[in-house]
Amino acid sequence: MTKVHVTTTVNGEEVEFLADPRETLLDCLRDKLDMTGAKEGCGTGDCGACSVTVDGTLVCSCLVLGVEAQGKKVETVEGIADGEELHxxxxxxxxxxxxxxxxxxxxxxxxxxxxxxxxxxxxxxxxxxxxxxxxxxxxxxxxxxxxxxxxxxxxxxxx
Incomplete structure (x- = not known):
């Protein structure tokens, strides 16, 4: 299957990765960007363990395709703290x-x-x-x- 080049902003930083068109945003964050804060609890959007925001909207990243992050702003739990200062x-x-x-x-x-x-x-x-x-x-x-x-x-x- 052909991979798709994705450019997005995660926690204020522009990132790029190659994603399988069927790959979830959760898997892209964890496996391609080494952001392991979001967890897969259910894989069906029922538990909220994988919650992130995409352009300010709260979503279950297990239900969003990684390619849908193209050109968007994604915020994860890793972006909550301000450097070393806890939120x-x-x-x-x-x-x-x-x-x-x-x-x-x-x-x-x-x-x-x-x-x-x-x-x-x-x-x-x-x-x-x-x-x-x-x-x-x-x-x-x-x-x-x-x-x-x-x-x-x-x-x-x-x-």
Missing amino acids: PLQRKFIEHAALQCGICTPGFLVAAKNLLEKNPDPTETEIRYWLAGNLCRCTGYDKIIRAVQDAAAEMRGAA
């Missing part, structure tokens, strides 16, 4: 023990960041709704919700 969401996930095995954590962080970019002061209901596409089998959701609430407050300067 408030990352710090709050640690403080609230909102992670355990780590499979779901990258997807939750990407989804929560996307929410807070669109709505910096979400209600608990809005957070739960926004994160409903992410599944966790280890921690339960209360710690995750509290971490997002605290991060939102800190980012607004209300903490």
Whole structure:
């Protein structure tokens, strides 16, 4: 099968790779760009472990073809921290023990960041709704919700 040349921006950096037309964005990120933060939990878009944003829209990268990233801006969990400085969401996930095995954590962080970019002061209901596409089998959701609430407050300067 003929490979397709893809040029895209990932976490603010222009990258190029060759992709099989049937290859998922998740596989391209992990296997071609060595960005292993997004995880394949289900491969069917049900768990959210592979969540990334494409042009600001939250997507399951297991359901997007790598060739669809052509000319787009992709943001992954690797792009959340500012250099060595953790993002408030990352710090709050640690403080609230909102992670355990780590499979779901990258997807939750990407989804929560996307929410807070669109709505910096979400209600608990809005957070739960926004994160409903992410599944966790280890921690339960209360710690995750509290971490997002605290991060939102800190980012607004209300903490």
